[in-house]
Amino acid sequence: MDLLKIITSTDRYNFHSHTQFCDGRDTVASIAAAAVASGFEHFGFSPHSPVPIQSPCNMSAESVGAFRAEVNAANEMAHGSTTKFYAGMEIDFLGKEWGPHTAYFTDLNLDYSIGSVHFIRNRRGEYVDIDGKFDSFRSKMADKFDNDIRYVVNEYYRASAEMLSLGGFDILGHMDKIGQNASYYSPGIEDEGWYIDLIEDYIAQVIASSKIVEINTKARVEHGRFFPGERYWKRLVEAGVPLMINSDAHYADKVDASRCEALSILSRLK
Numbered sequence: 001m002d003l004l005k006i007i008t009s010t011d012r013y014n015f016h017s018h019t020q021f022c023d024g025r026d027t028v029a030s031i032a033a034a035a036v037a038s039g040f041e042h043f044g045f046s047p048h049s050p051v052p053i054q055s056p057c058n059m060s061a062e063s064v065g066a067f068r069a070e071v072n073a074a075n076e077m078a079h080g081s082t083t084k085f086y087a088g089m090e091i092d093f094l095g096k097e098w099g100p101h102t103a104y105f106t107d108l109n110l111d112y113s114i115g116s117v118h119f120i121r122n123r124r125g126e127y128v129d130i131d132g133k134f135d136s137f138r139s140k141m142a143d144k145f146d147n148d149i150r151y152v153v154n155e156y157y158r159a160s161a162e163m164l165s166l167g168g169f170d171i172l173g174h175m176d177k178i179g180q181n182a183s184y185y186s187p188g189i190e191d192e193g194w195y196i197d198l199i200e201d202y203i204a205q206v207i208a209s210s211k212i213v214e215i216n217t218k219a220r221v222e223h224g225r226f227f228p229g230e231r232y233w234k235r236l237v238e239a240g241v242p243l244m245i246n247s248d249a250h251y252a253d254k255v256d257a258s259r260c261e262a263l264s265i266l267s268r269l270k
């Protein structure tokens, strides 16, 4: 499939969604029905990938076949409508040993893939999920990271840069996601010089990578931000980075959430 062609020819797409196969709250069938009702032309399912560590949010390797069968069934259900469904994955990058570039994923021949960082290693070498609710993040800061927010932010962007250089995926997922929990933990952190240096270096690498970068709208209503944050959009647009607006929906009624707002902000920058 040609993602670039799709996103430059229509706004009625979404390539980031979660279902019962991972931590989504609705089924493939009900999200597919919502996508048809919302008039999407292209709609991708992107379960959190299998990972070789304990994680209640990720799909199991055993369920990959069933997932693909359900996406096929969604295409049959939508036959005659204008919606086409795709079986993708939001692949977790854990390091050189496990990520979008490793054989397990490249051999799956998915329709497309998103590369995302949700887990980083702490100083004891344990993988810790730094995504999710702030309450949980705050306790992990104490229990897992010795309250060293700078370590966490550094490690997030270091892992992101490593993922980008190893490649193997089509879409860069929520590139500054750590900014949300880090900002709740330490308000104003994104305006601090060291953070700015870190993200500016990373953005330069993103631009050089020629990857499609998603603008993730999932947290817009609840947390008032997009990923990447709006403050970085102009630079990405000016550098000619292809931007894709994704809702990262975990519920059927959120398939199109805040995409319209993102599209209109973006159109003013172009």
Ligand SMILES: [Zn+2]
Binding pocket: 090, 116, 118, 173, 174
């Ligand atoms: Zn994600």
Ligand SMILES: [Zn+2]
Binding pocket: 016, 017, 018, 090, 248
């Ligand atoms: Zn997601």
